[in-house]
Amino acid sequence: MRGKSGTLGTNLVRVFLLQALAISVAVVVGVFAAAKVVEHMLVNEALDGEAEHFWALYDQDPEFSRPNTRNLLGFLRHPQHGDNIPLWLADLEPGFQRVETIEGEPLVHVSDRGQARLYLVFDEIQVSRLGFFFGVAPLSLVLLLVYTLTYIGYRLSRTAVSPLVQLAAKVEAIDARASELVIPDLEVKAPADSEVQILAATIQEFMSRIGEFVQRERNFTRNASHELRTPLAVMRANLDSLERRAGEDSELAVPLERIRRTVGDMEKLLETLLILAREDESRLPREGVIINDLLSERISQLGRAMGDEGARINLHAECLLQIHAPTRVLAIIFDNIIRNAVRYSGDDNVSVRVAPGLVEVRDRGPGMDEQLLKHVFEPFH
Secondary structure, three states, X not given: OOOOOOHHHHHHHHHHHHHHHHHHHHHHHHHHHHHHHHHHHHHHHHHHHHHHHHHHHHHHOOOOOOOEOOOEEEEEEXXXXXXXXXXXXXXXXXXXXXXXXXXOOOEEEEEEEOOEEEEEEEOOHHHHHHHHHHHHHHHHHHHHHHHHHHHHHHHHHHHHHHHHHHHHHHHHOOOOOOOOOOOOOOOOOOOOOOHXXXXXXXXXXXXXXXXXXXXXXXXXXXXXXXXXXXXXXXXXXXXXXXXXXXXXXXXXXXXXXXXXXXXXHHXXXXXXXXXXXXXXXXXXXXXXXXXXXHHHHHHHHHHHHHOOHHHHEEEEEOOOOEEEEOHHHHHHHHHHHHHHHHHOOOOOOEEEEEEOOEEEEEOOOOOOOHHHHOXXXXXXX
16 A cells, blocks of 8 residues: 655654754753753852851941942841831841832842841842843854754755655556556666665566566466367367267266366366456456346356256346446356356255345355365465
C-alpha cells in the first residue's frame, strides 16, 4: 500500500520545529529563572551591605543621615533621635519582607543595633526594568542564534535526504499493476558512491530480474498452452473414431469415457492457463451475467461431457440472480466446483441452488478435513 508522498520531508520539518520550540522554551525559562534568582540575591546582598555600612557610620556619628536615593529610602527608630516611622513600617520584624502600600510593594530590610532599628525601603521597580531589559537583549540574541543554527541544520538535513525523497517519489510513480513492467530511470542527484545511488541501482536490478521472471513465466504458459492444444485435438478426434468403432462394446465404453473426461479436464486447464498467461484477458471486462442462465448452460454441457454422472446434477432457482463479472471466469469456476462435487458424491445427486446473493453447490461426498481446507483456495490444488 502506498503512503503519502513527502512524509519524510514533513517529518523533518516537524522535528526541527519541535527542536527549535523546545530549545526556545528552555532558554526563555532558564534566562528568566536565572534573572529572578540573580536579581533576588543581588538585591538582598545589596541591602545587607547598605545596612552594615550605615551601622558602621552610625556607630561613629549617631546623627549620620539616613539613605535617601531614588530607589532606596531609610528610616531610623530610636527613643532619642529617631525618625517619624510610617505606620506601614512600624510593626515589621527584622529581616526581608515585602509590604503592600498605596504606591506599590517595596522590599523592606529591617535590622537592629542596640535600641535602634533601621528600615531600608527598596523600590525595585526600576531595577526590575533594567533587569528585564538586560535579560531580554541577550535572550533575543540567544534565540536568534538558536533559530539560525536550527535553520542551517534543517537546510543541511534536507539537502542530505533530498535524494532519498526523489527516489521515493520515482518509486511511488511506478505502476505495479501495469500490463507491462516498465523499468523506470531512478537516477537522482547524489554522489555516485552514496547510499541512495546504491539503493536506486539495487532497485532497478531487482525490477529487471522480476520483469525477466514474469516474461519467462508468461512465455512458458503461453507456449505450453498452445503446444498442448494440438495433441489434445488429435486425442479428441481419435477418441471419437474409437467410440464409433467400439459401438455397443461395454468393455471399451468405460475406459473411453474416462479418456474423454480426462481430455475435457485438460482442455479446461489449458483455458485457465491461457487466461492467467494473457494480461489483457486476466482483466476481462465485467458484464451483466444472469447466473441462472449461465448455470443452466454449464450443467447441460457438463451433463453431456460426464454422461450418466452429469444426469445427477439438479438446479434449483429461488430467484433470478444477476451480477457484474467476467463470464469466462465464472464459467470456469462453476465447472470446476460442480465437476468436483459430482466426482466425490458417489451415487448421490448434486444440488445447485441459486438464492439471493449466493450460489450453493451441495453434495454428500466425504468433504475435506482441516488440512485440506487450508489449501482450498490455492491455484490448481
